[in-house]
Structure formats: C-alpha cells, structure tokens
Amino acid sequence: MIYKVHSCSIYGINGYIVNVEIDLSNGLPGFDIVGLPDATIKESKERVRAAIKNSSFQFPTKRITINLAPADIKKEGSVFDLAIAAGILGANMFFPDDNINKTIFLGELSLDGSVKSIKGILPMCIEAKKNGFERVIISRENSKEAALVKGLSVFPVKDLTEMVDFLNDIEIIEPATSDMSNLLLNPIEDFDFKDVKGQHTVKRALEIAAAGSHNILMIGPPGSGKTMLARRVPTILPDMTFEESLEVTKIYSVAGLLKEDENLITRRPFRAPHHTISAASLTGGGRIPRPGEVSLSHHGVLFLDEMPEFPKHVLEVLRQPLEDECVTISRVNGTVTFPAKFMMISSINPCPCGFFGDESGRCNCTASQIKNYMGKISGPLMDRIDLQVEVKALKFHDLDETSKSESSESIRKRINIARQIQLERYNNQGIFSNSQLKPKHMSKYCKIGKTEKNLLKEAFDKFNLSARAYNRILKVARTIADLESCESIKIHHIAEAIQHRTLDKKYYF
C-alpha cells in the first residue's frame, strides 16, 4: 500500500511541491529514503523515528520506503521531517485519510516530537497556494510568515501529538493570521541627516539618488564624512510597495535571514559588505545556490565603502547584475536566477594618501600611483554609476555651524512624492524607478526641448562626455524633475544632472 502526503522545497527563491510517498511492506524492518536526498535528509530518518516513539505512537515494525518526488532535483534540509512523520502515522491509520487532502506539511522535528521552524516558508506557501492546496501545517514560529499568503489556512502545531489530535478533529486549532497594521510604519532610526553638517551638494545628490534609485559614487579625502553620509541613506529611502516587500521577504526567507518578529520586510535593505568579501558571497552560490549580497540588497542599497580595496575580480562580477537586475548561477542540476535590483553607493578616496585635489596641496602621490589606485575600478563599472560627487573636507566654520540641517524625515517626504510619480508613470511595466529606464523608453519618458539639447551638446564638447553618459544624465534629470513634480525635463534639471558628474570633469576618466 502506498500512502501519499505533500510537502514543499525551495529552488532558487521559488518553492516547488514535493510528493512524499510512503510504502510499508512486510519483511525485515528497515527505513529508506529515496528521491535524490542529500546527507541532511538521510539524518531525518533518525529524527522521525525518535520523534514518533517519544510522542508515544508506535513506530511500525515494517520495511518503510519513502520516495521524494520529483526525484530529479537534489533535496536538502530538514523541511520534510514533518511530512515523513505524518505519512508514516497516516499509513498506520493514526488519523483518517481524507483529512490530509490539500494539506502541505512543513517543518523540522525534534527528537521529542516538537515541530521546529525552517527557512523559506514564504515562497513555499506561495507555491502551495498556486497549486491549489488549501492549508499548511507548520511550526508556531513560522506561522506568521506563512499567514502572509492570503487564501491559505495556516495551522501552527506545537508537536506531533497536537498534529495528530488536530487531524482527528479532537483538537481545534485557530488558523494563524498576520497582523499587518503596524508593519508598514518604518521603525525609528538612530541615524539622521540632521547630524550631518554642511555637505549640501552631497546631500542633494543622495536625495536624487534615493528618489530615482540611481547608483552613486562619493569621492573625497579621509574623514570628510562619506561613510557617515552613506549610513544615513536608509533613513531617506522611499516606502516599499507591497510587491517589493514580498519580493525582498522571499529572498530573506530563503536565506534564513528573517528575524523572528519580522514576517514581512517593509524597510528597504541596506547591505554593506566588507572588502574582504568573495565573489561568490557577493553574487550568491553554493551547491544548492543561496542568494548573495547583491540579491540581499534587492530593492535596497548595496554600499561598497572604500571601493578600491575590493579585489578587482570581485568588483567586476557586479557588472552583470547592475545591468540585468538579476544574477544567474549555473549548477549541474540547472540554473537559478535571483533578483538583484539594487542601488549601489560607493565611496573612494581620490588617491592612495587621500588628499589628491585638496586645496592644502598636501598630496604627494605620483601620477602613476593615482592611476593605479583609480584603475582598480574599471571603466565599464564606472559607466554604470549615474552620479559622482565630491565630498570636500569640512572647514572649521562648517563644523561650528549651530543651525540644524534638514532632518531625514522631511527629505524623505519629498522622495516619497517623487517615487510615487515614477510608480504611476511606469505602472504595469515592471519599472519601479527612473534608474530602470531602458534605451527604448528614453524617447518617450525623457523628451527634451531644443534649448535643453543645446546645453547637453555644450557639456559633451566641453567635458568630453562619453556617449554612454548621455542616457545616464537624462535619467538623473528625469528624477530631478520628478522631485519638483515637474512633468517635462527643463534646462536647470539637465544642468544639475551634469553638475553631479564630477569625475567626467575633474578626475581621471
């Protein structure tokens, strides 16, 4: 007799349904799991056996074979424990068959029979719903995350005994709900832009970058406040839409990085990897691929502090996600694509000593030293950066400034309005911000008049701008116009966009 229950697993950031088939036959007692399980799943045999016994159920003295279908995808983790135990108990008629139709079992078991949480619940429940399942049985810790999926009843259970009582209709369990009312408020930050004195141009550039999700590079001497400014960017990032939140939560769920009290991520991620990071941790990897930093920054910020300190080959892997907004990882079993649409903030010193271009003239780096240093960031990578701003060392009177700078909250209000304009303009096109405009969209959304064109031409000739810079300037000008709620791009928007390309004018590119 074959008994069947359902579970789910993860491939990339999406779930897929796994049928757990149980065969009990007479013969020498044994317990086998087939269907491309890895070592972690094989261990599940011991957990399931102990959990069933310690929950005071009789473990069948038969030959047990478990098949995890589809059998061609390598499976790992402890997610199938609960389904295997439910299958064995069901096959032994501890509860009626018809009570497990359209039910998904997800959870790890402890030796004492209690049900523990697992990673990737959200994408698995989304998949369960898509495949017509009506309920999931899950650990209590995972229930809030699962309840985000509407139209699926989530039943949290403490242990195997509670599950069996529930399936026998002896115990009534209330389906879990996810309280969203307080989630959409952004928690208070410790950092605030009002602590940053002076640096008005840089703050303005960061405002534009956040509004249009543009990549930005800050260049300046040590101690000028680059790190300080970048760390405050999360406080001005626009609110996330529900779709964006769900996408980010799926990634964090798969990576196992959701905090216990966090069922839906409603704040844009801010990731600041150290420069010793490997290429694989940046893009994602592993035998069964897991998302890397670029995907963990999806819809948020990837901050690369001291960019030239990153090994060149590590920086180069950023080129593809910056262009395609996703990362594709190939493995023997197939390819996995993780989303990776992030805003890159980077900071650099202008030379090894850090004072090149400083008015004090204290830099004594040679031309070749400077060239070597800056050369670590390749032209194609630099080309993907929309705004480049100089962060000048502060003067004493700036530091002595007593008047408070503008607070993050009031900057964020403007940014939210500008982002809303973009969302409405690109409605239903899969575009969330101006930075995502492709060449085919430019003529429609970034139209400019004759005088604006003349200014662009002048800048081209004067600063030797590359042809590639053209689209970038127009996109930034589009965002500046949106910040003013101005429908057409005017000459002063273009002028400001050109102004925020310091490197084209002053430095080495």
Ligand SMILES: Nc1ncnc2c1ncn2[C@@H]1O[C@H](COP(=O)(O)OP(=O)(O)OP(=O)(O)O)[C@@H](O)[C@H]1O
């Ligand atoms: N505009 C500012 N207003 C107030 N304090 C500032 C400002 N700029 C810098 N500081 C102070 O200087 C400290 C150093 O700044 P920060 O670490 O951001 O410099 P940096 O530009 O990242 O330098 P490095 O290139 O060495 O990394 C800050 O922690 C802060 O206390």
Ligand SMILES: [Mg+2]
């Ligand atoms: Mg710094």
